[in-house]
Amino acid sequence: AQTVTQSQPEMSVQEAETVTLSCTYDTSENNYYLFWYKQPPSRQMILVIRQEAYKQQNATENRFSVNFQKAAKSFSLKISDSQLGDTAMYFCAFMKRNSGNTPLVFGKGTRLSVIA
Amino acid sequence: DGGITQSPKYLFRKEGQNVTLSCEQNLNHDAMYWYRQDPGQGLRLIYYSQIVNDFQKGDIAEGYSVSREKKESFPLTVTSAQKNPTAFYLCASSIQDRVRELFFGEGSRLTVL
Numbered sequence: 001a002q003t004v005t006q007s008q009p010e011m012s013v014q015e016a017e018t019v020t021l022s023c024t025y026d027t028s029e030n031n032y033y034l035f036w037y038k039q040p041p042s043r044q045m046i047l048v049i050r051q052e053a054y055k056q057q058n059a060t061e062n063r064f065s066v067n068f069q070k071a072a073k074s075f076s077l078k079i080s081d082s083q084l085g086d087t088a089m090y091f092c093a094f095m096k097r098n099s100g101n102t103p104l105v106f107g108k109g110t111r112l113s114v115i116a
Numbered sequence: 117d118g119g120i121t122q123s124p125k126y127l128f129r130k131e132g133q134n135v136t137l138s139c140e141q142n143l144n145h146d147a148m149y150w151y152r153q154d155p156g157q158g159l160r161l162i163y164y165s166q167i168v169n170d171f172q173k174g175d176i177a178e179g180y181s182v183s184r185e186k187k188e189s190f191p192l193t194v195t196s197a198q199k200n201p202t203a204f205y206l207c208a209s210s211i212q213d214r215v216r217e218l219f220f221g222e223g224s225r226l227t228v229l
Contacts (some may be wrong), residue, residue, distance in 0.1 A: 009156070033216050041195055045206065045220035070209030091158060100168050101210050108158035109204065 002027045002094050006107035013082045014115055020067075021110050023079045023092030029095040034068065034075045035104065039089040048090070051075065053097070079112075087114045118143045122207050122221035129194075129201070129207040129228050137192045137224045139207035145153055145219070146212055148190035152176060153223075162205075194226060202228045 003026045013019035025034070034083055036048040051059045051068050058066050063083075067076045090109050093104040120141045129135045139148065147166045160161030167182040177223040180196025184190055189211075194201045204225050208218040 006158075035217075043204065043223050045208075045218075047217055081223065090140075095216055097216070100211050103149055103161050103164050104159075104208075105161075106151075106159040108156060 001106045002029070002096070004094050004105055004107035006092055006110050008110045009108070010111045010113070012115055013079075013084055015084060017082055018078060018080045019082055019112065021079075021090050021112065022101040023075045023077070023093075023107060025073050025075065025092070025094050026093065027073070027095050027096075033095040033097055034066075034073075035093040035095070036064070036066070036077045037091045037093060038086075039091065039109075040085075040087070045091075049077065050090075077103050082114045084116060085115050088110060088112060120207060120209055120219060120221035121136070122205075124147050125222065125224060127224060127226050129226065131228055132196045134193055134195050135201075135226065136186045137205055137207075137226070139221060140188045141190075141219075141221075143211070143219065144187070144211055145209035146187070147210045148184070149208040149210075149218065150180075150182065150190070150192045151208065153206060153222065162192065164221055174215045178201050186192060209223075 005024045032053045034051045038046045038048045049061045063080045065078045089109045092107040093107045096102045123138045149164040150162040163182045165171035169228045206223045207221040210218050
């Protein structure tokens with residue numbers, strides 16, 4: 001079974017600064033996807049960024065980027081130029097890559113507060 | 117607009133009563149999922165269904181039941197056997213293509229009085 005660990009229950013960052021959220025996972029699979037989802041106070045889950053394990057290049061989406069270390073099973077999220085709207089719960093998630101639809105396995109989340 | 121609709125948004129239930137949470141999607145997605153969210157616990161999988169008339173138990177299926185009679189609908193029943201049903205419930209769906217992603221509804225908050 002796969003497990004996802006987020007070791008930082010809460011973090012805070014000053015507006016315009018950079019923050020990194022940590023995520024490690026445990027799996028025996030070689031092909032998989034990794035995700036970061038954002039859950040703002042509205043509680044709507046929003047996909048932030050996705051990484052395919054077979055791609056060595058780290059994924060980037062505007063101010064959001066990841067540091068994917070496959071050998072270390074680490075998948076951290078870096079948020080640059082933090083904005084007040086980035087305040088949310090952030091969940092790291094794992095999905096096996098196979099021929100069918102498979103569920104996501106989530107970490108317990110990191111609550112990020114962006115301070116003005 | 118395409119999306120996932122969960123209802124009701126808030127629900128109160130007395131102990132010993134069954135309650136059904138609705139989840140409907142018009143995205144033509146094959147697979148649907150139910151997750152439970154508790155503070156400090158992240159999202160835990162209750163049940164999922166990859167095709168109509170088929171579903172699999174997740175990590176915390178005890179005290180819950182589901183059905184998948186139509187592609188667009190995946191209701192979740194919280195039975196009286198569920199010992200701690202007060203939680204936030206999220207429904208999601210996905211399609212089997214190269215780009216894998218789960219799309220989520222807005223959630224249902226169940227409170228047992």
